[in-house]
Amino acid sequence: AFRPANRMQGLALSEIVQISEKAAQLRAEGRDIVSFGTGEPDFPTPPDIIAAAHKSALAGQTRYTPTAGTPALRDAIAAQANSGRENVLVSTGAKQVIANALMATLDPGDEVIIPTPYWTTYSDIVRICQAVAVTVPCPMDEGFKLSPDMLEQAITPRSRWLMLNSPSNPSGAVYSAEEIRALAAVLERNPHVWILSDEIYEHLTYGDFASFAAEAPALKERTLTVNGASKAWSMTGWRIGWGIGPRPLIAAMAAVQGQFTSGASSISQAAALAAIQGDTALLKERCAILKSRRDRVVAALNAMPGLRCRVPEGAFYAFASCAGLLKPEGGPFKSDADLCRWLLEDAGVALVPGRAFGLPGYVRLSFAYSDAELSDGLSRMAEALKRIS
Numbered sequence: 059a060f061r062p063a064n065r066m067q068g069l070a071l072s073e074i075v076q077i078s079e080k081a082a083q084l085r086a087e088g089r090d091i092v093s094f095g096t097g098e099p100d101f102p103t104p105p106d107i108i109a110a111a112h113k114s115a116l117a118g119q120t121r122y123t124p125t126a127g128t129p130a131l132r133d134a135i136a137a138q139a140n141s142g143r144e145n146v147l148v149s150t151g152a153k154q155v156i157a158n159a160l161m162a163t164l165d166p167g168d169e170v171i172i173p174t175p176y177w178t179t180y181s182d183i184v185r186i187c188q189a190v191a192v193t194v195p196c197p198m199d200e201g202f203k204l205s206p207d208m209l210e211q212a213i214t215p216r217s218r219w220l221m222l223n224s225p226s227n228p229s230g231a232v233y234s235a236e237e238i239r240a241l242a243a244v245l246e247r248n249p250h251v252w253i254l255s256d257e258i259y260e261h262l263t264y265g266d267f268a269s270f271a272a273e274a275p276a277l278k279e280r281t282l283t284v285n286g287a288s289k290a291w292s293m294t295g296w297r298i299g300w301g302i303g304p305r306p307l308i309a310a311m312a313a314v315q316g317q318f319t320s321g322a323s324s325i326s327q328a329a330a331l332a333a334i335q336g337d338t339a340l341l342k343e344r345c346a347i348l349k350s351r352r353d354r355v356v357a358a359l360n361a362m363p364g365l366r367c368r369v370p371e372g373a374f375y376a377f378a379s380c381a382g383l384l385k386p387e388g389g390p391f392k393s394d395a396d397l398c399r400w401l402l403e404d405a406g407v408a409l410v411p412g413r414a415f416g417l418p419g420y421v422r423l424s425f426a427y428s429d430a431e432l433s434d435g436l437s438r439m440a441e442a443l444k445r446i447s
């Protein structure tokens with residue numbers, strides 16, 4: 059009989075996937091379903107980026123690239139980060155950057171501090187490495203952010219990494235420069251803790267953005283910055299992400315990557331080079347569209363009975379508290395997952411329950427959807443919730 063490895067223990071089918079599958083099943087039965095579940099921009103990849111990929115393929119850039127990435131792309135990423143080529147690793151999506159880093163550094167029993175709510179993948183990769191995810195709840199009243207005190211309390215002699223994500227999926231919270239410096243002060247006193255700063259939503263920030271590495275130069279030799287092409291340039295399918303960090307870490311990550319994938323796709327790397335060297339006007343334009351959707355969505359959610367949503371400063375998710383709809387405070391639902399099931403079946407709207415991100419009592423709505431879809435889905439939700447309130 060099939061026997062999964064110990065490292066697979068606790069890995070379940072992601073709740074996000076389960077919701078999408080349920081939505082697909084209802085659609086197949088002929089139901090009209092609006093899904094606000096996925097985490098990718100609805101915009102197309104800009105055509106000049108596609109043209110650059112085409113050109114590179116026709117020019118013969120169709121072979122293995124160096125494991126750590128093409129020199130041209132690594133240099134371009136390094137230049138933007140004031141770093142060097144040897145400090146940059148290009149991978150098959152930001153997800154693989156994170157997997158490489160954790161595979162290269164974690165031993166069984168090591169601890170990784172993860173402010174919660176978190177992107178589901180963090181805890182799952184930690185689990186695959188047979189390490190321990192130390193989740194620290196950061197509820198809405200804390201702005202969904204980790205405070206220096208909370209960090210201090212979570213650190214033990216076995217802590218290896220702090221995983222930060224700003225702007226955050228799912229909460230949209232963005233750490234200010236001062237907040238980063240306050241966390242950095244705690245980390246300076248704890249030299250055994252490394253920092254993985256996932257900044258994949260950097261270009262989808264609606265106010266100021268602060269990068270961990272730039273605000274905490276004293277921690278440079280133990281900071282890994284994660285970024286990529288997926289979200290900013292609508293390139294989720296091209297699978298390009300990168301890590302910027304100290305050379306020994308980058309070399310170890312490249313060694314892992316060399317055995318798992320040999321490296322990222324040559325054509326996609328040419329496309330990513332065109333993306334980061336391209337005009338930023340389109341990024342700003344798209345960001346402005348997302349910002350106006352954000353404002354509409356947050357206002358609509360706050361007008362619904364039982365939901366409370368703070369304004370996300372970045373990314374494209376609204377993470378609303380549904381405590382007012384849950385038992386025993388008066389609402390009819392047992393849990394956030396129960397509410398999401400009901401919304402899908404009754405209103406035909408797919409959201410992801412907060413429990414998928416480690417923080418029950420919330421729902422995540424992605425607003426990377428067209429205005430028409432947003433209007434339709436939001437009015438269905440409002441009607442359904444009015445009926446039961």
Ligand code: PLP
Nearest residue numbers: 097151152153177227286288299
């Ligand atoms: N980091 C965060 C916080 C994300 O939300 C995502 C995608 O959902 C990723 C990383 C992964 O991006 P990529 O497509 O580059 O693997």
